[in-house]
Structures are given as structure tokens and as C-alpha cells.
Amino acid sequence: MNEFFSMNEFFSMNEFFSMDDFASSSLYKLNNIKIISNIQQFKNCIDLSEININTTIYFIKTVDEININNFKEITMEYIEINQLLLKFKLNSKHILVTLDSESSNYLSSSVVGAARYFDEFLELKLFTLNFDKQSIINQDIISIIPTIVNWDFSIHREFFIKNNNVFYERYKKETNLNQNFKSNSYIELKKENRELFKLKLSPNLEYQLKQREVKLESNQVEVKVMAFGINYKDYLIYSGNAPPEIANRLSGDLSDQNFAMTFQVLLQELVQMGSDRSGVDLILNTLSSNYMDSNFKSLTTGGRIVDLSVTHLNTNEYTNNNNFKYNFGYFNIELLFISNEIKRTLLKKITSAIESNKLDNILPITEYSNKEIKDAIEYINQRKHIGRKITKLNYEINGLGETILITGQSGIILDILKWILMYSKTVKNVIIITKSKLKWGLEFVINSYKENINFYFKSLDISNLEALENSISEVLLSSNIKNIDSIFHFAFEQVFGEVQDISLNHLNRSHSAKTLGAINLHNLSIKLKWKLTNFVMASSVASCIGSTDQCSNVCANLVLDSLSKYRKSIGLPSICTNWGMLQSSGFVARNQSVIELLDGQGLNPLPINTIVGSLDLMIQNQDQSTNLLLSNFNFTRLLNFQGSIFNKFDYQLNLVRGLKQVNVNISQEDTIDSIFLNKLAELLSIDQNKINIEVKLNSLVKKRLEIGNNLKGV
Incomplete structure (x- = not known):
């Protein structure tokens, strides 16, 4: 078996472990090991037919700590290897090895994001091994790697090796939200999936919970009554x-x-x-x-x-x-x-x-x-x-402080800003940083609240640390603002590209505002000693399951996920949410093709009230609000995807499989309610459309029995 190591030609030694140590470990005391340092050498190996189905490629540049000067180039090298494997239809095993990708070496998560993107290409044999410092120097752990990366060993392809134990990741649906997430915004208890219901007043003016239609027709609008x-x-x-x-x-x-x-x-x-x-x-x-x-x-x-x-x-x-x-x-x-x-x-x-x-x-x-x-x-x-x-409505946002800084001015951040200005009694100053000029949507919001709120708008490239620091310092000095209390980082650039078209330019654009902007705000808040209460970042479900034609976006979002975990590990506040498809005026809402793409991937839109309500809960429960996934999945459609990454949802997917196995005819739109009504109509021998869902079940059964008794009397 051939073993190829893709590694830096020049590298700095890690205190605990370096790429040299990994390449010379007992695992690789095999014959025919070849170490290469750049993508051109890899192409040469392909030209010489040295790479085949028996070849195992280890990408280990991410074992050493990478930085903002090289992480995009290293990510691109990993992408190029996969592009070549696809182009020449090579079934070689490709294993990504990282060290502390979810903590201090969080920039290596960009490469992990690329691996998750390529998971949809079933012809590739990809594995990801995420080590911590303790485990990567343990020879016993290293010795079991051949077992872990055996194609028949597990349905999972991404593993986390921590504290000398091997783990894989699974998602479960959060339950008992009312018990786990406390809220001071409402007196009444929160309800899960509130967007699925409406409150209706009974004739006696008592509130009753009713199911409402979520999907609007093309000629309908939904009005929020304040x-x-x-x-x-x-x-x-x-x-x-x-x-x-x-x-x-x-x-x-x-x-x-x-x-x-x-x-x-x-x-x-x-x-x-x-x-x-x-x-x-x-x-x-x-x-x-x-x-x-x-x-x-x-x-x-x-x-x-x-x-x-x-x-x-x-x-x-x-x-x-x-x-x-x-x-x-x-x-x-x-x-x-x-x-x-x-x-x-x-x-x-x-x-x-x-x-x-x-x-x-x-x-x-x-x-x-x-x-x-x-x-x-x-x-x-x-x-x-x-x-x-x-x-x-009796509602108030708590815990934001007097001064907030937001990045971006379109899409969901505009809805969040309006929510903050409408319901927060503490916010007095809003600093807005965006690369583009002031747009009419944000201008309208500013004009609506400028009598009570101080707005400071700065148009600059947030990936430029020097320009960012100068602009913020200028605002703080001129306004006598002593501290920034909350940061909402939502700046991004959406980038699309087919697999063979992915280039360094795609990575530069995706990482610019989202990744470098977040890192600059993180470093600047430490340098200027801001006493932050909230550091809120917007990630995407794409970083969890990948997304067609969005490789660079997946990479950028996963870096934010890991940066958030790193901030929490060093005692700094952080909230980073993997949002699903958002029902707002942003990029997705303006692009029907993107809506259809995400819908085909099993992602239903999240209403605005769910987004801001969930964000409110996370702000009030920061101890358990880092890296939560908030998405309205259509698991019936999600079941059709065969990538290994979807096995992380097997708790939910197994329920769908179980229903199919017992031949329950559930269409995409069917719900538990429709199944129940169908069965009830069958038992009562009446048309389902004639069942009045407003009538209590015991009353319906009682009436049916009375009719039956009368018929017997006749």
C-alpha cells in the first residue's frame, strides 16, 4: 500500500506534536511511503500512475497550527487534491488529520469544512480525524487509525479523538426547552415551534391554541400585529x-x-x-x-x-x-x-x-x-x-447593554436590528459596520429611531484590521462611549461554484467578511479590553451537512463554529448558531433558485419570529447556547441523501425509516394530525372532511354513539 503525506515544506515545530512526528510514528513503519510538500508534486504522482485504489493519502498540514496568512492556501490544497481525485476517477482513500481544530487551531476548521462539502461526492473515500494534544501523542491511539479508517468499520467518516477516546458526532432534537432555557422576556412559558400555531380568542375571550398554515400562497402576506x-x-x-x-x-x-x-x-x-x-x-x-x-x-x-x-x-x-x-x-x-x-x-x-x-x-x-x-x-x-x-404585547429584551455593534445591513440582521430597537429598553448606541454604502432599508430604520438612539454608520472592509480599529476608535472617542456591550456579527458574502471551478478567489471572498471579520472583532475586543456581554455570530447549517456548490461558504461557517468554541474555552462570551434556511428579506429570499436548492436538500424556511425568539433565549442562556443547530428539517427528503455526514441525524432519520417500513403512506405535507384524523375517520366510518376539529374528541365519539343507538332503535 502506498502512503502519501501532504505536508509543508517548511513548518514550525508544535510544542506537543509536529507533522514530522506524525509522519514518522509507528503507524507508518511501512514500505513505500512518499512525503510530498505541494500540489504540483501530487500532480506528478498522478502522471506517473503512482496513485491508485490502494493508495492512502494523509493530509497533515493541519496538524501544525495554521494562521490567517496561510489557512486559505492550505484549504485550497486539500480542495485541489479532491478535485484531481474526481477528475481522474481515482478511488484513493483521503484522510484529513487535524489538531485542536475546535479550539486554539480553529482556522484548520476551514479544511474540515471543505471535507464536509466533498462528502456529497460518493466516489471519494474521505475521512477526517480531529485530534486533541493529549491523544495525538498516544501511540496506542495512533496504532488504531487503520481500523478507524477501514471503510467497513463504521458508517461515519468523521471522528473526534479526545482524551484518548474515539468519538463520532450525532445530533438530537432538543427537548424540554421550557426547563432548559429560562426566559425573562415573557411571563408565560415559551412553546416549541410557536410558528406552527396561532392563538384564537374563544367567545368567552379565553385564548385557545390553534394550528395555522405556515406556507403562504403567492398572493398572500403575513402581518405581524403588535x-x-x-x-x-x-x-x-x-x-x-x-x-x-x-x-x-x-x-x-x-x-x-x-x-x-x-x-x-x-x-x-x-x-x-x-x-x-x-x-x-x-x-x-x-x-x-x-x-x-x-x-x-x-x-x-x-x-x-x-x-x-x-x-x-x-x-x-x-x-x-x-x-x-x-x-x-x-x-x-x-x-x-x-x-x-x-x-x-x-x-x-x-x-x-x-x-x-x-x-x-x-x-x-x-x-x-x-x-x-x-x-x-x-x-x-x-x-x-x-x-x-x-x-x-408584553415583551422586552434583556441583557444587551447600552452599546451594540453590528456588521452587515441586509438580510436577517436588519430584522434583528429592528427587533432590538423595538423591544430593548437599554440600548442607546448602535455602531453599524458594513462594506457597502448605506442602503434604503437600514436608512429607514435609522430614521425611524434616531430620536432615541445614537447611530454610527461606518462603511469599510471589516477584514482590514487596521481600518476596523481606527474606525471604531474614532467612534468611541467622538461619542464618549466607554464600552461595547454586544456584538452581532452577520456580515458575509455568498459565493457559489461548481466543484471543478472552486478557486482561491472563492475562499478569499467567503472568508473575507465572515471569517476575518469575526477574528478581527475577537482580537480587537481583547486588545481594547471591551467588557462584552454578548458576542453573537451567524453560522449556517451548511457547516454541519455541507451544501451543493457552496464549498467556500461551508469552510467559512465552520471556522466561526470553532472560533465560538475557542472563545468559550478561554472564558469569553460567545453565541454561534447554525441557522437553517431563513424566511427573511435576505439573499435566499431574493433568489428563487437558491430557495429551490435548499428545499430540495430538506430545509424548510424558519419564520422571523422563531429566529428572534430563539436568539432571545440564547442570549439569556449563554451557558448552553454555543453551536446550536436551529433548522426546520424535512427529514423525509433528507433521507434521500446518501452522504455519510447525514448519518449524524440517524436518531431522526431512523424514525422516518421506521414509518416507511410499516408502509405508512406519509407524503411530504402529512403531519401527525392528518394521520390521526385519517384513522379516526376510518374508525367512525365517516368522511375525514366532515370531522370538526374544533369539537372535543369525547363529544364527537358521544354523538356518534348516540346516532348509532338511534339507528338501532329504528
Whole structure:
């Protein structure tokens, strides 16, 4: 068997172990060992047919500690070896050996990232051995390497050798989140996968958890409600004197009597309050046209009705001319029929007023928490309120400090910044560093909050340490800011390239903002002695499972993973999350082909509320928040991938395999709910579509039994 060692021609000795030591260890007291130092020598070996199916290639440049001056070139050499193996269809075994890749030698993780990318090419025989200092000098451990890299030894191809023990990595789904992750942001408990559910008020104004549709159609939008106003109509619906508006549209035979009674009560209350009026002067937005007679009966002489929409009117509904005999008037405004010039003028005025925070509100506003909505609606019936009653979400971000520094200005970081500015009561200063010029999205956010927040925008290349230090020092001196409390590093450049097109340029672009930017911030925070509370970095699920045509991105993200572990090992705060596909306005959202690619890889999008909610939990639970993987996987699709790296998910994948083995017909969209309903319909001998999921199960079964007994009696 041929043994090839790819190693540096010139290298520095490691305190514990060097590449020379590894190459001369007892493992390699074999015949026909050849040590090479560069990729050209490797090409020469191919030309001489010295590399074949029996050849084992050990890449050991990552045993010595590498630095920012050579880690990209070393990564490229490993990539080039694999490119040549693919090009010439050589089935040689290629083994990557690293030392402390998840701690002090974290830059070697760039090469490990390349190995994970190439895992999808099944014709390659790749292994990765990650040693710590203690294990790599143990000859007993070294002697078992031939067993570990035996193709039939294990389904895993990446191993971690720590404390003289061999490990492989597996992922498990985090459970008991409410117990493991504590939160002071909400009083109520967090729920896992909250984006899958919605809260619905019962007729008694009690919250009920309902399943909601996550996937929106092309003509749909999702609106996040931060606060909403209530009026007397809400009380009418709550008290049973008016049906919900959806019932108004569907029911044509409802009596007008309920509304007549309601307005009689209204007139009685006007008298009790000392009024001599026989009705009201103005009604804004009537109840549905089915009850137009009752609307008119509530008016005093000369009263007016003004509808701000005509969507409730149709050609099949009529009103009586007698409704207008007491100098009553009916008017409506429909924006569709107002000239565009008038609408543009009005929208400009409104937009300007909103941006400058000069939109006057002449009516007092009383705020209620969303948990007090019942109290708010019942208070309306007391007739003591003036102005508007609104219910507002009770939420606050804790632990960010006064000054935050963020990198990047597009994609998910823009959503995170808006979340911070909206819900943090402590943040006073925001330093923004990005390579590009100020974009309109960030400019709008700055203009919206600049009266209460100090913004400092710097356009520079964050991979340039000197420029970064000068810019930050300038901000700190000019603003008298004493400390930076939190860093959110989200700068990146997305790079794509097919396997044979991967070049050093790809690595330079991917590592520039993401990797070198993170390292510069790490080193600068230590040099300037910032007392950081949070150092948040954005990694990707790609660093865990690889990603088609994204080799350099996988490399860059895995370096951030290891840098985060290193920071934690030396007692510094760090949060680095492997995010799945994000449902935001970023790069993925703007590229349909990328969405389809990730969807085909079994990655479903994560909603914004899940992203910021999870980030909030991680900030409050930093002791267990480093290198968490947060992704909405479609394990049915993930099962179709054959790369060894997906065996890390065998806990979840085995569940899918088990369902297939018992011939359960589960499509991609099927859920546990649909399986349950299908079985229930079969047992009750009814159509699944006729099952009312709002009805409790015991009530449904009871009704079915009653029907069965009645049939027997017949």
C-alpha cells in the first residue's frame, strides 16, 4: 500500500506534536511511503500512475497550527487534491488529520469544512480525524487509525479523538426547552415551534391554541400585529348581541331584532348619562348592510353615517328611502374610486408624518396587555372611556447593554436590528459596520429611531484590521462611549461554484467578511479590553451537512463554529448558531433558485419570529447556547441523501425509516394530525372532511354513539 503525506515544506515545530512526528510514528513503519510538500508534486504522482485504489493519502498540514496568512492556501490544497481525485476517477482513500481544530487551531476548521462539502461526492473515500494534544501523542491511539479508517468499520467518516477516546458526532432534537432555557422576556412559558400555531380568542375571550398554515400562497402576506384597537362593536360580539363579521357575510336570515335591542339600550344609557339626545350624530363604519335599518335608528335628527369602505355593499341589497326622512345622511369613501393624484398627495403627507414622528393623536389612548383583553372589552361597556383602547404585547429584551455593534445591513440582521430597537429598553448606541454604502432599508430604520438612539454608520472592509480599529476608535472617542456591550456579527458574502471551478478567489471572498471579520472583532475586543456581554455570530447549517456548490461558504461557517468554541474555552462570551434556511428579506429570499436548492436538500424556511425568539433565549442562556443547530428539517427528503455526514441525524432519520417500513403512506405535507384524523375517520366510518376539529374528541365519539343507538332503535 502506498502512503502519501501532504505536508509543508517548511513548518514550525508544535510544542506537543509536529507533522514530522506524525509522519514518522509507528503507524507508518511501512514500505513505500512518499512525503510530498505541494500540489504540483501530487500532480506528478498522478502522471506517473503512482496513485491508485490502494493508495492512502494523509493530509497533515493541519496538524501544525495554521494562521490567517496561510489557512486559505492550505484549504485550497486539500480542495485541489479532491478535485484531481474526481477528475481522474481515482478511488484513493483521503484522510484529513487535524489538531485542536475546535479550539486554539480553529482556522484548520476551514479544511474540515471543505471535507464536509466533498462528502456529497460518493466516489471519494474521505475521512477526517480531529485530534486533541493529549491523544495525538498516544501511540496506542495512533496504532488504531487503520481500523478507524477501514471503510467497513463504521458508517461515519468523521471522528473526534479526545482524551484518548474515539468519538463520532450525532445530533438530537432538543427537548424540554421550557426547563432548559429560562426566559425573562415573557411571563408565560415559551412553546416549541410557536410558528406552527396561532392563538384564537374563544367567545368567552379565553385564548385557545390553534394550528395555522405556515406556507403562504403567492398572493398572500403575513402581518405581524403588535397592537390593535377595540371598540363597542367588539363588546357587542363578545356579549352575544352581534355575530362576528364573517357570520354577517354568510348568513342572510339573521334577525335585525338583536341590533334593535342593542340600540335601545344605547339610547337608555344616553338618557342615564344626562343627555337629551335621541341618538348619535355620527356613525363611522356601520355594521353590515343586513342591519342598515338599525344603523339609521340609532341616529339623532341630522345624523350622518360614514363608511370607510364599500366592501360590504352589493347589488342584491336595498334600503328604504324612509331611512333618510329625518335629514339623515349616508356617505362612503372607497379608495379604489379616488384619483391617484389625491391618494399620492395624502400618502406623502402620512408617510412624512410617520417618519418624523409628527402624526398627531388628539384622542387619549389607554393601553392593555394582551392578557387583559377581556378587561378592556368589558370596560368599553361601562361607557366611561374617551379615545381608543388598545391591547399591546408584553415583551422586552434583556441583557444587551447600552452599546451594540453590528456588521452587515441586509438580510436577517436588519430584522434583528429592528427587533432590538423595538423591544430593548437599554440600548442607546448602535455602531453599524458594513462594506457597502448605506442602503434604503437600514436608512429607514435609522430614521425611524434616531430620536432615541445614537447611530454610527461606518462603511469599510471589516477584514482590514487596521481600518476596523481606527474606525471604531474614532467612534468611541467622538461619542464618549466607554464600552461595547454586544456584538452581532452577520456580515458575509455568498459565493457559489461548481466543484471543478472552486478557486482561491472563492475562499478569499467567503472568508473575507465572515471569517476575518469575526477574528478581527475577537482580537480587537481583547486588545481594547471591551467588557462584552454578548458576542453573537451567524453560522449556517451548511457547516454541519455541507451544501451543493457552496464549498467556500461551508469552510467559512465552520471556522466561526470553532472560533465560538475557542472563545468559550478561554472564558469569553460567545453565541454561534447554525441557522437553517431563513424566511427573511435576505439573499435566499431574493433568489428563487437558491430557495429551490435548499428545499430540495430538506430545509424548510424558519419564520422571523422563531429566529428572534430563539436568539432571545440564547442570549439569556449563554451557558448552553454555543453551536446550536436551529433548522426546520424535512427529514423525509433528507433521507434521500446518501452522504455519510447525514448519518449524524440517524436518531431522526431512523424514525422516518421506521414509518416507511410499516408502509405508512406519509407524503411530504402529512403531519401527525392528518394521520390521526385519517384513522379516526376510518374508525367512525365517516368522511375525514366532515370531522370538526374544533369539537372535543369525547363529544364527537358521544354523538356518534348516540346516532348509532338511534339507528338501532329504528
